[in-house]
Amino acid sequence: MAELTHLDPRGNARMVDVGAKQETERVAIARAEVRMRPETLALIQSGGVPKGDVIGVARVAGIMAAKRTGELIPLCHPLPITQASVDFAFDEAGGRVLIESRVSTVGRTGVEMEALTACSVAALTIYDMAKAVDKGMVVGEIRLVKKTGGKSGTYVRPGEEVE
């Protein structure tokens, strides 16, 4: 039967032992979106401000958050990541900023949580910078779209196009 490995046989939380795992290259890609009013999106894209500055701040926030994932997620292993990037695209028709993060490490455990955390904090940063004009924004669809490396091998989320 499936079981939650972050709980010991008595059900207590623990950080599972990954000491016996191989050090391999591991990559994770996650995605998220921020939904907003079209005029908010327009403002972020070009409304009188240098192109990209909201996005630029959100990118830095996401990358920095990836590095601190182990401090935020209680049972997540700390690990020195070897690469991190966060990219953005605009869906004007849908009123959405689309976010994709990619994080790598050479280590004993994966970087799924780092990629998901990068997307989440990048999205929250966009919310923070635009909330004075639109409190109704929604951060959503935070999901793992691909991971490679480690014993469980490659995972690609069904229905997701990814390089």
Add this chain to the structure above:
Amino acid sequence: MAELTHLDPRGNARMVDVGAKQETERVAIARAEVRMRPETLALIQSGGVPKGDVIGVARVAGIMAAKRTGELIPLCHPLPITQASVDFAFDEAGGRVLIESRVSTVGRTGVEMEALTACSVAALTIYDMAKAVDKGMVVGEIRLVKKTGGKSGTYVRPGEEVE
């Protein structure tokens, strides 16, 4: 015209000056959800483990993250919060864990970001603890549902039931 207050007139990022604002009590309530397969939800709820432990860890993670919001969100003002709680409910039919956070302060600026961050990190913690059995979970609908206090007064998200 609406403008992004976190950018100065030349479009550069800044932490806006709240020094002249009044210290008032401010409360923010945010919500989020984690969507998953029914069997994953069942496992979190009772699958051979003491009731509530996954949820208990996620609650602590959310509360602790609320305190560190200012470190994560680049232009967010640091402030000493006076209250924080995170609650959970289960939607078995929809395969969802529902999350609600509530954060308060007595300060010069609101705690919307703290409430949103608490929800996000609580949701990511659930993902982390259950990802070995279900990589397809999605964190979504992270949104502000209510805020009180401050010059802009009370905001209630349309369509949202909240005390």
Add this chain to the structure above:
Amino acid sequence: MAELTHLDPRGNARMVDVGAKQETERVAIARAEVRMRPETLALIQSGGVPKGDVIGVARVAGIMAAKRTGELIPLCHPLPITQASVDFAFDEAGGRVLIESRVSTVGRTGVEMEALTACSVAALTIYDMAKAVDKGMVVGEIRLVKKTGGKSGTYVRPGEEVE
């Protein structure tokens, strides 16, 4: 009946609401000790090293830890402390380093945890710096000896001499 205020009526952890409390000056004094072999104590006191350097590092560690208490203790309120000091004495006969911390704030909640954390981390730092010569050291008797300020008023630990 006495109850644990850090748990809500359903028993869930929460950071209690201190928003309605008065901002008053609050002081807390805590003590701890590190027990060790006499020769370890002698080495810390003067064994070929400039007097006070182990102690100097432990003092800095304790003061810095006091500032980060809210990050370490999950339900502890973050607050800007206004004063912190850590002092040390040597009990050669008993093979003990005695530690006393004193922390103040002007705030809505006390600084007991800050004072206790300062003592704990100062003690652990002594352990770290001397462990190569004495792994058997024991950190003990970490306790609050006095607090003033706040609605509950002054507390002095029975049997404890304190200014």
Add this chain to the structure above:
Amino acid sequence: MAELTHLDPRGNARMVDVGAKQETERVAIARAEVRMRPETLALIQSGGVPKGDVIGVARVAGIMAAKRTGELIPLCHPLPITQASVDFAFDEAGGRVLIESRVSTVGRTGVEMEALTACSVAALTIYDMAKAVDKGMVVGEIRLVKKTGGKSGTYVRPGEEVE
């Protein structure tokens, strides 16, 4: 003659060089206790609250603190731990909560400080959550009970039963 390796020949603090050490699996086990009034212990164990929630929060706090040891202890090497757990037992007769932490890494230096820090912060968290009913609690007997791995090999504290 024995010497304090964390001080250079002139007595100045330094982080010693472990670059030439082997990467081996290293485990450390530490213990501590929180002494309290019997009624406080009873309240933590079952006093109208879901069994284990105080303990659950303390466990999470200890595990998270283990990951941040290098930030707290000035000369302690930062390292990515591969496993961490904190367990609790109740000594009703003696009015004590007993704490045991176990931390592992694959690295160039040991995890004694991580295990001791986990115990300390778990104990302080219990103090924090119960201090409203019992300010007289004492955290004590924080000690290393076992370590394995590294050049100095296995250490077991005399008189201590450990697996």
Add this chain to the structure above:
Amino acid sequence: MAELTHLDPRGNARMVDVGAKQETERVAIARAEVRMRPETLALIQSGGVPKGDVIGVARVAGIMAAKRTGELIPLCHPLPITQASVDFAFDEAGGRVLIESRVSTVGRTGVEMEALTACSVAALTIYDMAKAVDKGMVVGEIRLVKKTGGKSGTYVRPGEEVE
């Protein structure tokens, strides 16, 4: 005689007591520079990259560092800052990036260290981003140019033009 207030009468480090000071608005402005080869400066300014991105990252880094000053500087009081900005100018003739930070709070102690830390980290970030092409860059002239508020009143560094 002048004395170092961060040392007690016995010369031990301490965080001085500011609890009795008035809460007033306090502002500090600091400046720094990064000296580099002209071609490095040209590359930062426009060398095939979107104008401002190195500078944009350095700005975010400086603002975020200001918020964490109390964690870095051992005896510095933690305080919730109410405003922070970092600006940059280019001195092509001199091969310099000029940095100016401005930080405010309403509190019991000044924000000089926050302003100086913001400049320092912004400068180091420029170094980091350009070091692959120019390891010889020098960060210098980090200085306080103005402070207002508090009992000691206004300070303007002689010879410095400042608004």
Add this chain to the structure above:
Amino acid sequence: MAELTHLDPRGNARMVDVGAKQETERVAIARAEVRMRPETLALIQSGGVPKGDVIGVARVAGIMAAKRTGELIPLCHPLPITQASVDFAFDEAGGRVLIESRVSTVGRTGVEMEALTACSVAALTIYDMAKAVDKGMVVGEIRLVKKTGGKSGTYVRPGEEVE
């Protein structure tokens, strides 16, 4: 043509991928200075205070900052350092405290930023502790003087004497 590796082909910030680099021993040495009035320097050196305490606190601050470099510098890779030390010398004639840091790791990327950050924070700590008597101090000449290890090999700053 030279290019800034921390920006992707579209000019967006990223943490570059070092996953394919070799793990080798890497060392970096950096230097800085704090310029001040002669009487301030005299006070730091011996003015009625135990010799070395300002310096002792600055040393600890620098070593601790080295460990947190990856949190401060947005695109800097986090890595577990294996050694860190900070040394000081006095130039009475020039009214300067001279600082030298040395940091090592066994890793996929260098520790230049760690060494530079250690120097910067040590210098800022001196400023903090002496600012009550001399606000005019200047931190300057923060520079890399030597690095070894990695694909780019050894770098020694021209005109710099270094072991």
